[in-house]
Amino acid sequence: MQSPIPFVRIGTRGSPLALAQARLVRSLLARQHGVAETEIEIVPISTGGDRSQHSNASLSEIGGKGLFTKEIDTALLDGSVDIAVHSSKDVATILPAGIAMPVYLEREDARDAFISYSVQGMDYLPEYARFGTSSIRRAAQVLRARPDLKIVPFRGNVDTRLQKLADGVADATMLAVAGLNRLGQGHKITAMLDPELFMPAPAQGAIGIAARAGDPRALALITPLDHGETHGAIAAERAMLRVLDGSCRTPVGALTVLNGSTMTLKGEILSLDGREFFADAVSGPMQDAEALGDALGQQLLKLAGTRFLAQWAEH
Template sequence: MHTNVLKIGTRGSRLALAQSEWVKGRIVSRYPDIRVELVKITTTGDRILDSPLSRIGGKGLFVKEIEDALLEGRIDLAVHSMKDVPAELPPELFLSVFPVREDPRDALIAAGCRALGDLPRGARVGTSSLRRAAQILSLRPDVRIVPLRGNVETRLRKRDEGLCDAVVLASAGLRRLSLDTPSDCLLAPDEMLSAVGQGALGLEVRRSDQAVMECLAFLNHPETETAVRAERAFLERLEGGCQVPIAGWARVEEYGLTMDGLVAELDGSRLIRDRVAGRPEQAETLGRELAERLLAAGAGQILGRIYGEAGGR
């Protein structure tokens, strides 16, 4: 960290900038003497828009270039959407802060529809997420999934242009962009379990940069950190990235930590799902335990086949 300048690395999409501007505003309010600059960085996932992410392969499609800038000292911290961050980080880097989480649920955007069951038979549903597609097909095998890439505004525009009848998007992104979505469009977790880290932000720093860690510590929300660390331990044990049909949602409640996890066949023909509960301080242990339960129930065979068809992890 320079004397009084803090450089934040961010993707250049409107949503990524809105998230980073929020972090910048909180830092400036807390430390008026610090000048905060946003550094826009284009990632592999941003450059390749004509192919489904699952076909591009690899992990960290939306974070690698930002992490490179952090490792090289061109930025002091990175603001990530946690659902984009692989389970494994470069050893020199650390996720030190998790601000309070937004609603992790998905939203169905479709005229006159408030639930997947309301969609007309044969409806075209736009999504680039294998996780969403599998859960949609499990409930509605009659619908057709239309691969849809691009930022939030692009996907909404494609629906308006008639490319599809409905789109499923993260509620958190819509809220952060101040795009009004009726609350009854939100999909319940029992029919659409969210991605690991969905709705949460993570601030990544160099492990050696204690000054930056201390500067950012006030932004951390302990309950969010506990839930996200449980989810990431779950993802790591499954050796998964953000582009496989894995879902996981943990939350700290009055009586402890509860987490649901799911692994699905791509066509939705089989969903393996389970739940664990325990003490918040056991977060990562509980995440791994949930993964072990799913593996014992057959999740390993599903993931092995998907990774094999994709040509590896």
């Protein structure tokens, strides 16, 4: 007997966090459209970023953000899946032709968390302690606060990194609060980090849903799930990142604060060693989100100057 055709097929990475996010989207779609969750198929897709995890190389060394989306984009474009669920911070700022990402679920906590099994906060780490991260943003921010610390490579999914910490590969690490919460592991957080001092990655904590630009049915199915305030914040942060670079070669932080219909976007760029950094902010109506992000990106480029920016081209 032939299997029934799914109501919709969701493409996703196969990591525990990605699958948890896809299950959340499945639940919301089922409720929104009055269908059983069993009628919605989740299709795990292996990506180059996932397959490279064992190498411990940073994303900046092996190709950047697109490593986590390329195969999913291909499946979307060839019709193997109908929609795709992404961690928005993993999505390149320029989408492939034919793909739209018009929907963002309500943002989780965007902050980063400090995690250690030996000390209660970054200030308590002994001199020259090992800090595990393969994010150049996190490394730069850590070195700005504690230039004595030794950065050690620390790739892998959330469970893998927590296990590496338990195994003594590093004395501490930093993980996104949103991912820990979505996996039910928020209790592993040792200390919350001040987002003014440790600005999150642009779009951190937000789930994005993509579809084929020319697929009206899929777009109609996902559009009701869009959260307007989150959409505005992510549009601004991604616009800023697009101006600055848009890859994983650039340490960039972003923080959006909403007050009614007014948006304040803060951003920073750092040198890889954290010794130099430039920060600025813009405010304006949320309806001008992309223009605000673009303006802040241009302001940061002007503040940094050509000498500072030249280092990015060298890495």
